[in-house]
Structures are given as structure tokens and as C-alpha cells.
Amino acid sequence: MSEPLLRVRDLRVEFQLARGTLRAVDGVSFDVHPGESLGLVGESGSGKTVALRALVGLLPRTARITGGTVEIDGVDVSSASEARRRELRGTTVSMIFQEPMTALNPVMRVGEQIAETPLVRLGQSRREAKQRALELMRLVGIPDPTRRAEAYPHELSGGMRQRVMIAIALSGNPRLILCDEPTTALDVTIQDQILKLLQQLQRELDVALVFVSHDLAVVAQTSRRVAVMYAGQIVEQGAVADVFREPRHPYTLGLMRSVPDFDAVRETLTAIPGAPPDLASPPRGCRFHPRCQFVQTDCLEGEIPLIELGGDCAARCLHHDQVALDVRREPVIADG
Amino acid sequence: MAVAAEAVVEAQLIEHRRGFAKRWYRTPSFVAGVTILGLIVLAAIAAPLITTHGPTSQDLLNTLQGPSGKHWLGTDDLGRDVWSRLVYGARTDLKVAFLAVLFPFTIGTLIGLVAGYYGGWVDTITNWLVNVVVAFPFYVLIIALVFALGSGTRNIYIAITIVGWVSYARIIRGEVLVAKRRDYVLAAKSGGLSDARIIFRHLLPNVVTQAIVFACSDIVLDILAIVTLGYLGLGVQPPNPDWGRMIADGQTFLTTHWELSTVPGIAVVVTALGLSLLADGLADLLRPE
Numbered sequence: 001m002s003e004p005l006l007r008v009r010d011l012r013v014e015f016q017l018a019r020g021t022l023r024a025v026d027g028v029s030f031d032v033h034p035g036e037s038l039g040l041v042g043e044s045g046s047g048k049t050v051a052l053r054a055l056v057g058l059l060p061r062t063a064r065i066t067g068g069t070v071e072i073d074g075v076d077v078s079s080a081s082e083a084r085r086r087e088l089r090g091t092t093v094s095m096i097f098q099e100p101m102t103a104l105n106p107v108m109r110v111g112e113q114i115a116e117t118p119l120v121r122l123g124q125s126r127r128e129a130k131q132r133a134l135e136l137m138r139l140v141g142i143p144d145p146t147r148r149a150e151a152y153p154h155e156l157s158g159g160m161r162q163r164v165m166i167a168i169a170l171s172g173n174p175r176l177i178l179c180d181e182p183t184t185a186l187d188v189t190i191q192d193q194i195l196k197l198l199q200q201l202q203r204e205l206d207v208a209l210v211f212v213s214h215d216l217a218v219v220a221q222t223s224r225r226v227a228v229m230y231a232g233q234i235v236e237q238g239a240v241a242d243v244f245r246e247p248r249h250p251y252t253l254g255l256m257r258s259v260p261d262f263d264a265v266r267e268t269l270t271a272i273p274g275a276p277p278d279l280a281s282p283p284r285g286c287r288f289h290p291r292c293q294f295v296q297t298d299c300l301e302g303e304i305p306l307i308e309l310g311g312d313c314a315a316r317c318l319h320h321d322q323v324a325l326d327v328r329r330e331p332v333i334a335d336g
Numbered sequence: 337m338a339v340a341a342e343a344v345v346e347a348q349l350i351e352h353r354r355g356f357a358k359r360w361y362r363t364p365s366f367v368a369g370v371t372i373l374g375l376i377v378l379a380a381i382a383a384p385l386i387t388t389h390g391p392t393s394q395d396l397l398n399t400l401q402g403p404s405g406k407h408w409l410g411t412d413d414l415g416r417d418v419w420s421r422l423v424y425g426a427r428t429d430l431k432v433a434f435l436a437v438l439f440p441f442t443i444g445t446l447i448g449l450v451a452g453y454y455g456g457w458v459d460t461i462t463n464w465l466v467n468v469v470v471a472f473p474f475y476v477l478i479i480a481l482v483f484a485l486g487s488g489t490r491n492i493y494i495a496i497t498i499v500g501w502v503s504y505a506r507i508i509r510g511e512v513l514v515a516k517r518r519d520y521v522l523a524a525k526s527g528g529l530s531d532a533r534i535i536f537r538h539l540l541p542n543v544v545t546q547a548i549v550f551a552c553s554d555i556v557l558d559i560l561a562i563v564t565l566g567y568l569g570l571g572v573q574p575p576n577p578d579w580g581r582m583i584a585d586g587q588t589f590l591t592t593h594w595e596l597s598t599v600p601g602i603a604v605v606v607t608a609l610g611l612s613l614l615a616d617g618l619a620d621l622l623r624p625e
Contacts, residue, residue: 058525090528103519107541116537117527168527 004031005073005176005208006055006093012067013047013054020280024050024063026232034175037202037209039219039240041255042229045276048212051229052178055210056093057085072176090117091172098181100161104153110164111137111149117171136167141197159190166197176208183218195221216259220244225312228252231277231287234306238313247332248315248323250292256332286317294322359621366617372610376603380426389417391424392575400593412585412596421577422603428578430607432489433559437551439497444504445547449535451505452512462509466502474499478561479570487570496558503554504547511543545622552615556608563604579604 013025025047032038040048053059055070057077070077073092077085097103105113114133118124124132130149137145140163153161162182169177179198183191199222202209211222219226220240227237228251236249247253254272274291277283283290285300292299298318306314317323360366379386389407395415402410409418451462469477481495515521516539524534565571566580574581579600586596 056526058522086528086530088528089526095523095526097519097523099519103523105520105524105538105542108538116529120530120533121528165523168523172527 002033003074004071005034005036006030006032006210007071008051008055008068009070010068011051011054011070011078012065013050013059013063014066015060015063017062017280022280023232023282024279025054026282027068028229028232028234029068030227030234030237032176032208032210034208035202035206036225037211037223039223039226040210040212040229041214041216041219041226043214043255043276045279046229047232047279048229049180052095052180052210052212055178056089056095057082058089058095090121090174092174093176093178094169094172094174096162096165096169096177096179096182099185100158100165101153101185103165104161106153108152109150110153110156111145114149114164114167114171117168121172132171133167136170137164139170140164140167140201141193142167158186159193162186162190162194163197166194166201170201170205170207174207176210179209179211181213182211184213184215191218198222216244216255228255231282232279233287233316235288235317236313236315237306238309238311242311242313244332246324246327248309248313248320249288249317250294250323251288252315253323253327253332254291294319294326360617363617363620365613366621369610369612369614369617372606373614376426376607376610377430379423380430383420383423383427387417387420387423389420391420391577392416400589402593403595409599410593410595412582413589418582418596418599421582422579422600425577425579425582425600426603426607428489428572428576429559429562429580432492432562432572433555436493436496436500436558436562437555439493440500440554441504441547441551443497444501444506445508445540445544447501448505448508448547449512449540449543452509453516453531453535453539459509462505466506469499469502472499474557475561475564479565479568482565482570487565488573489571492562492565492571496561500554500558503550507546507550508543511546512539515539515542549615549619549622552611552618556611559604559607559611 008031009029011025011028012023015022015024028047028051030038040051042048050059050063054063054065055072055077059065065078068078072088075084075088077088104110111130111133114136115129118132119126119129122129133149134145137148142148142160142163148156148160153164156164165182182198183194186194195218198209201207209222211219213219223240225238226240226243227234228243228249229235230251236243236247236252243252244256247256251272254270257270258272260269272291277287277290285302286292286295286304289295289299294317296319304316304318306316307318307320308314309320315323393416395411397415398407398411399413399415400411401407404410407417407419409422412418412421447462451459477499478495481498482491485491485494521534521538524538529538562571562578563580563583566578567584569581569584571580572578582600583597586593586598586600589596
């Protein structure tokens with residue numbers, strides 16, 4: 001297999017708060033190969049967005065990377081200088097944000113915003129950059145780009161704004177795009193269009209995607225591989241098809257069972273009881289044990305390792321066979 | 337289909353609000369302010385055309401005359417035409433006031449941007465300086481500075497800049513503190529843009545509005561300061577016409593020729609009114625939607 005484009009090893013991010021140290025990301029490791037897509041799933045506060053920001057060194061001021069390494073295209077970003085990191089941003093790795101209205105500069109024409117990276121980072125002339133912006137707008141499916149380029153963000157609809165955001169992310173010819181819930185703020189119909197666009201671009205331009213979302217369906221649609229995060233750790237990872245068909249961690253199973261399903265495999269929706277733990281003082285042993293239906297005494301002590309289950313799959317659960325049995329008794333998604 | 341429908345809605349939106357260009361004439365305070373100031377500026381520019389006498393030419397045989405066909409607003413104690421001095425006074429005072437706002441505006445905005453964006457020790461030192469300057473009353477500090485530096489327009493600029501930048505720095509710093517947490521700044525960073533580019537291309541246009549609006553009311557304050565300095569004999573040097581000195585000179589004849597002080601006084605009030613209306617209208621128009 002080719003060298004991974006993004007290699008994350010044992011990444012740790014901590015927030016220094018008045019009430020103590022909060023471990024938002026605690027030992028996360030994953031690889032993304034060129035042209036591949038990885039979905040990071042988890043509920044709010046699971047550390048998925050923080051992990052994503054840590055990859056490009058754009059953490060909030062109170063947060064610090066306290067351990068692990070992040071390599072992008074062979075460069076160790078975690079130990080590199082800010083100048084070196086800035087060089088990677090935009091041209092090797094770029095980001096798409098959740099809320100396109102706030103992620104676009106409200107007083108700058110969208111054409112100029114798209115042309116900025118080509119102009120400043122790729123050293124194109126004003127005319128070339130403008131031309132490039134129009135090309136990109138066409139590429140992301142914005143009709144009538146010459147006129148739209150003159151518009152301000154507030155003059156565009158949510159879907160169009162997110163297309164502009166995507167055009168900006170593509171403008172520096174990056175090899176990796178980090179998507180932070182890019183469709184959460186959109187209508188379902190627009191959401192579908194944007195996801196299809198991202199998939200199409202990924203195929204055509206051969207960029208790798210890291211897709212952060214709390215929405216399992218979104219990840220299932222966009223990603224080939226998935227990592228499920230809970231309380232700052234990856235609790236299960238593997239190919240999307242395997243993980244969603246046969247979850248081996250009780251948290252993944254809980255997530256699957258709490259989502260309505262149009263194929264009507266499930267008759268009832270089951271919410272996961274309890275709330276995510278306080279990351280300033282996570283529970284001992286397995287972090288999911290207070291909410292887990294399969295909990296046993298050996299779950300209460302010690303660090304639970306990520307157990308390799310073959311076929312690129314792994315789960316952070318001592319009783320993954322119990323979970324597998326439960327899934328076999330009551331499937332979570334329809335076959336086919 | 338959905339894209340087509342969206343396109344139609346957007347097209348309407350774009351036609352609907354071409355912002356500033358279409359809305360300014362529906363903001364009464366803006367129209368009134370621009371009209372008043374426009375007339376005053378026009379008069380100042382066209383001064384040689386609309387006056388009948390030189391602003392400094394004396395006619396000692398015709399002193400302290402009331403308004404007449406020859407001297408529209410009469411003459412002062414040295415026989416100088418009051419109307420001519422008023423119009424030429426506008427030239428001096430507007431120019432001085434404009435420049436006296438431009439310097440603190442530019443310097444204060446720059447310092448505010450840097451302090452707000454970087455924070456840390458830059459911000460601490462800036463705040464410390466701001467607090468020191470703010471601790472003194474505006475007029476006391478200006479008068480003390482001009483007194484120390486010597487009178488004359490150049491020293492007025494220096495004094496007002498030393499005192500005035502703090503307001504702009506404070507306004508801009510506050511705005512930057514809010515704006516830099518917005519996603520578009522993060523997005524600009526994720527595009528690998530330099531700090532300088534983020535500050536000037538992305539933050540400045542978003543935060544400068546408040547400073548512009550403040551500048552319009554600040555210029556009123558500066559005109560009053562210049563007039564006050566002129567009144568105290570520290571401002572524009574005679575015989576150059578200036579409203580402050582006209583008020584001061586006319587004061588001696590207040591009981592017999594009240595118009596000598598009152599007319600330039602009214603000019604100050606009207607100018608200040610025009611600027612205040614303009615500031616109010618601008619604040620309305622520039623408010624982000």
C-alpha cells in the first residue's frame with residue numbers, strides 16, 4: 001500500500017481550564033491514504049472537531065497538543081514551526097467549515113475570496129487568479145459564476161455559500177481536505193447535493209477527505225473508512241460497510257440503534273442512556289462503562305486497548321463478541 | 337431543480353439589495369448631514385468666488401458696521417468683512433479638523449488591530465498607555481500639550497493625535513477581539529494566509545466601520561477643540577481667519593455688536609450638527625445586515 005498522506009499517532013490534546021485539565025483528544029491514531037476518505041463520527045464533545053483542528057495546528061488558545069505526532073505528506077506537523085505549518089495549509093491541506101455564513105468573510109466578494117489562495121499562495125497574477133476562481137465556481141456547480149463572483153456571502157443561499165466554501169478549499173490544489181460537519185447547517189435536499197458534490201470531486205481530483213460528522217448516514221455516504229470517537233478516544237474503526245453492518249463496540253451499536261431507519265429493520269429506537277463523561281475526570285476503566293448494557297467487572301479497571309479484529313477493524317471493547325452476538329440477534333441495517 | 341429554484345431566489349436577492357448605493361437616500365439623517373456639510377465644504381472651496389473682500393484686508397474707516405449690501409454680515413473692529421472671514425475660516429477649521437482626525441484615526445486603528453489580534457504583552461502595553469491618556473480630561477491635556485509645544489496648526493495636529501488615538505485603538509481593539517474569534521478568520525488561517533494579510537484584508541474591513549462612525553463625531557469634538565484653542569489664543573495664528581478667534585475677538589463688543597461672536601458660533605453649531613447627522617446616518621447604513 002502507498003505511503004499514507006496523513007499519519008496520526010497517539011495524538012493528545014488538552015485544554016487548560018480553571019477546573020482542571022480537560023483531555024479532549026486522548027491517544028488518537030489513524031492513517032489516511034491519498035485519495036481515501038475517512039469519517040470521524042461521535043457526539044458533541046467527543047473530541048472529533050478538536051482532533052481535526054489539531055491536525056493543522058489551528059487549536060483555540062486554551063488548547064495544547066501534549067503528545068503524539070501528526071505527519072502530513074511526510075512532514076511532522078506537530079514539531080514543525082508555525083511558518084512550516086502555514087506553508088502546508090491551503091496548498092496541501094485545507095478545511096471546510098460547518099457554518100458557511102460565518103466562515104466566509106461578510107464584506108468581501110466571494111470571487112475574491114476564492115481567488116485569494118491562488119493569488120497569494122500560488123503566486124498567480126490577478127487575472128489568472130480571477131479566471132481560476134470562475135473555473136472553480138463552475139466546478140462546484142455554481143450557475144452563472146461571472147455574476148455570482150461579484151456577490152457578497154449574504155446575497156447567496158446556504159447551499160451556494162457551502163459551494164463557495166468548497167471552491168475556496170479546492171483553490172490551492174490541496175491533496176487533503178478536512179471537512180468539519182460541512183452539511184449540518186443545510187437542508188436535507190441541499191445536504192445531499194453537497195455530499196454528492198464532495199464525493200464527485202474526491203473521485204475526479206483524487207483528494208483525500210477527512211469527514212467529521214455526528215451523522216452516521218453522512219459518513220456512510222461519503223467515507224470508505226470510519227473511526228468512531230467517544231470521550232476523546234477512537235472506540236471502533238474499520239471499513240464503513242463492516243462497522244455499520246456489524247458494530248463491535250457497544251457505543252457504535254447504541255448510535256446505530258438510536259437512528260431512525262427507512263428500511264424499517266428496527267421497530268423501536270433506543271437512546272443511549274446517560275450522558276457523555278466529563279473529560280476533566282473521565283471514568284476509570286472503559287470510558288463507556290457507565291452507559292454500557294454489556295458491562296462486566298473487568299470493564300471497570302485499567303486502560304482498555306484497541307483490539308484488532310482482523311480485516312482492518314478494531315474495537316476498544318473487551319466483550320466485543322457479546323456485542324457481535326447481540327447484532328446477529330437483532331441486525332442494525334438491512335441487507336443489500 | 338432545486339438549484340434552479342435557488343438561483344431564482346438569489347437573483348432576486350442580489351437585485352433587491354445592492355446595499356449602500358440604493359439605500360442611502362432613504363436614510364434622512366444621512367441626507368441631511370451630507371447636505372449641510374456639502375454646502376459648508378462647497379462654500380469653503382469656492383471661498384474666493386462667493387466673498388467680496390479679502391479675509392484679512394482691513395478698512396479702518398468702516399469698522400463695526402452692521403450688515404449692509406456692501407458687507408453682508410457687517411465688519412469687525414478692524415473693518416474686516418465678517419462674511420469673508422467666516423467663509424475663509426471654514427477653510428482653515430475644516431482642513432485642520434479633518435487632518436486632526438486623520439492622524440489619530442490611522443495610528444489608533446493600526447495599534448488597535450495589532451493589540452487586538454496578537455494580544456499578550458502588546459495588548460498589555462497598549463492598554464496601559466490608553467488608560468494613562470484616558471485618565472486625563474481631554475481639554476486639559478490638549479491645552480497643556482499645545483501650551484508646551486507652542487501654538488500653531490502643526491502643534492494642534494500633534495497634540496490631538498497624542499490624545500486622540502486612544503479612542504480609535506480602544507474601539508478597534510474591542511472589535512478585533514470579537515471578530516478574530518469568527519470562523520472566517522479561522523478559515524483564512526486554514527488557507528495558509530499570513531497574519532498581515534488576515535489583519536488588513538479580512539479583519540480591517542470588518543472592524544473599521546465603528547471607527548469611521550466614531551471619526552464623524554470625533555471631528556466635531558476636534559472642531560470644538562480647535563475653536564477653543566483659537567479662543568484661548570493657542571490655535572490658528574492671526575491674522576488668519578478662524579471661527580474660534582472670531583468668537584474671542586467679538587466678545588469685547590458683545591453688548592453693542594452681538595453678531596460678531598454669534599455668527600461664527602452659529603457656524604460651529606451648524607457644522608457640528610451636520611457631522612453628527614452624517615455620523616448617525618453612516619452608522620445606520622454601514623450596520624452589517
